[in-house]
Amino acid sequence: MTFKPTTAIAALLLAVPTLAIAEADDDTLIVNDELEMVTKAAAPAHLADDLDEVISGWHFRSDETQALQMDDFDNPGMLGVELAIDAWETVEGTAEKSCASCHGDVEESMAGVRAVYPKWNEAAGEVRTLEMQVNDCRENQMGAEKLGYTSGALTNMVALISLQSRGMPVNVAIDGPAQAMWEQGKELYYTRTGQLELSCANCHEQNYGNMIRADHLSQGQINGFPVYRLKNAKLNSVHARFKGCVRDTRAETYSPGSADFVALELYVASRGNGLSVEAPSVRN
Amino acid sequence: MAKGVKPRVKAPKKAAAGETVTLKTLISHKMESGQRKNKDGSVIPRSIINRFTCAFNGKTVVDVKLEPAISTNPYFEFEAVVPEAGEFQFTWYDDDGSVYETAKKVAIA
Numbered sequence: 001m002t003f004k005p006t007t008a009i010a011a012l013l014l015a016v017p018t019l020a021i022a023e024a025d026d027d028t029l030i031v032n033d034e035l036e037m038v039t040k041a042a043a044p045a046h047l048a049d050d051l052d053e054v055i056s057g058w059h060f061r062s063d064e065t066q067a068l069q070m071d072d073f074d075n076p077g078m079l080g081v082e083l084a085i086d087a088w089e090t091v092e093g094t095a096e097k098s099c100a101s102c103h104g105d106v107e108e109s110m111a112g113v114r115a116v117y118p119k120w121n122e123a124a125g126e127v128r129t130l131e132m133q134v135n136d137c138r139e140n141q142m143g144a145e146k147l148g149y150t151s152g153a154l155t156n157m158v159a160l161i162s163l164q165s166r167g168m169p170v171n172v173a174i175d176g177p178a179q180a181m182w183e184q185g186k187e188l189y190y191t192r193t194g195q196l197e198l199s200c201a202n203c204h205e206q207n208y209g210n211m212i213r214a215d216h217l218s219q220g221q222i223n224g225f226p227v228y229r230l231k232n233a234k235l236n237s238v239h240a241r242f243k244g245c246v247r248d249t250r251a252e253t254y255s256p257g258s259a260d261f262v263a264l265e266l267y268v269a270s271r272g273n274g275l276s277v278e279a280p281s282v283r284n
Numbered sequence: 285m286a287k288g289v290k291p292r293v294k295a296p297k298k299a300a301a302g303e304t305v306t307l308k309t310l311i312s313h314k315m316e317s318g319q320r321k322n323k324d325g326s327v328i329p330r331s332i333i334n335r336f337t338c339a340f341n342g343k344t345v346v347d348v349k350l351e352p353a354i355s356t357n358p359y360f361e362f363e364a365v366v367p368e369a370g371e372f373q374f375t376w377y378d379d380d381g382s383v384y385e386t387a388k389k390v391a392i393a
Contacts, residue, residue: 073294076357079312083288233356 023209024059024218029278032072035167041274046174050205056275057218060208061283065230068282077159077228077280080152080235084160087153093144102141107164114165115277118266120178127181129262130158131237149257150240159226159235162279170223170277172269181259185267188260194251200268203245220245222265223272224281235280238265289313291386293374298393299366307338310359311376311384317352333358335377341370366390 029037039056047054058066068074088099088106103109114130121128128136134157135146147154174182192199203212204220211217226235239256242264246253254260294308311333318330332352338345345364364372369392376384 073292073308073310074359076310079290079310079357082290082312 024055027059027063027066029056029058029066029070031070031166037167037276037278038169039275039278041169044270044273047271050201051219054221054272054275055208055219056272056278056281057221057224057283058278058281060216060218065282065284068228069278075228075280075282076233077226077235077282080156080226080228081160081163081280083153084156087157088160093138093142095141095143097142099137102137106160110161110164112165112168114162114279115168115171116173118172118178118262118269120173120176122177127178127262127266129238129265130161131239131257132262134158134161150237150243152234155226155235155237155240158237159280162226162277165277166279167276170269170272170275172266172273174266174270178266181263182266182270184260185263185265188264189267192249193246194249196249198249200245200264219271220268221272221275222268223275224278224283226280228280228282230282230284238268242268289378289382289384291374291376291384293372293386293388295372295388296390298391301392302365302367304363304365305390306361306363307372308359308361309336309338309374310357311336312357313376313378315352315354315356315358319352331379333376334379336360337375338362338364339373339375340364340366341368342373345372366392368392 024040029039031037037056039058041054043051043054058069068076072078085106091098091101099106117133118127118129120126121133124136131149131154134154135149138144139146147157172178189200192202200220203217208217208219222238222241225238225241227241228234229236237256239261242261243253243256254264289312291311292309296305299305313333314331315333316328316331318327318332320328322328330352332350332354334350336346336348336350336358346360346362348360350358370390372388372390374386374388378384
């Protein structure tokens with residue numbers, strides 16, 4: 001029998017009887033009873049031909065999972081943040097410095113940083129993710145070992161830094177020196193991969209709101225990263241999630257930290273320009 | 285000692301005398317069940333929090349026995365009556381003999 005996997009997926013997506021109730025819900029995300037998030041926003045100009053609205057992944061999760069993100073005590077992602085608070089003060093490396101030695105209070109020095117990452121670094125002549133920047137500080141400012149790109153310690157630190165931008169609008173620059181990499185990321189987003197021949201857009205642009213097996217497809221936004229997943233009971237980095245999604249198309253994936261994934265992160269982040277930074281968010 | 289263990293409690297700072305309040309507690313702990321094997325086939329030894337207690341001014345509110353099937357970072361939410369001003373004492377008992385304690389004062393509003 002000749003059987004095209006892409007057709008099978010399309011059939012699977014269409015066969016769901018409850019499409020009408022499966023769309024993004026209308027709940028409001030307020031954290032700790034005080035911080036109201038922008039979880040739906042007009043699509044940024046560069047996306048206007050493809051989407052009207054950009055929507056946080058929070059809207060596609062069950063009420064129980066959503067509730068975990070509404071109170072910091074209930075949010076298990078905050079455990080990783082707490083570990084990073086200790087790490088922020090910990091002296092490491094040959095320069096005998098901690099992050100705090102140079103950056104002082106994390107709440108002040110890191111406010112707003114996450115919202116503009118990935119970002120072009122002029123001195124290095126490259127687009128940097130937060131993970132790359134933290135590792136650069138470790139290596140070149142502290143004389144310490146780099147942390148594994150998707151390791152718990154680095155993901156926790158990125159969560160602590162991201163938390164200082166919570167509630168601020170994502171606003172990554174896609175022009176100027178970052179533009180070439182952004183274009184590369186965009187191309188990857190629309191390229192079909194793997195035996196299933198699916199692109200990110202096939203699932204997250206053309207089918208968000210639909211069910212894929214038991215999972216409710218979102219727009220695949222990254223404004224909530226790092227994300228605590230109930231599935232593996234830890235904070236997950238953007239590239240770890242990308243890797244899972246590419247693997248699910250039955251492809252060899254790019255490596256976390258690779259230029260391909262950095263480009264993809266820049267592009268995907270820009271698709272969420274206007275949404276609030278939600279990190280650390282909670283997903284299944 | 286198990287690594288990264290940290291107790292957290294959320295309790296109101298004030299209550300009316302006789303009021304029922306909600307307490308939330310969570311301890312970060314890997315809760316290794318003792319049922320899993322690592323790559324070379326040997327059993328990863330059990331390492332869990334096996335008991336959790338909460339008392340108010342020395343009087344027991346809850347006393348819970350925990351089993352290996354309970355997942356990572358055990359969370360308890362329960363209610364307690366606050367008869368007078370005082371202190372909630374929370375205690376977690378680790379398989380390795382460690383005891384983790386924390387307390388929260390409550391004033392009468």
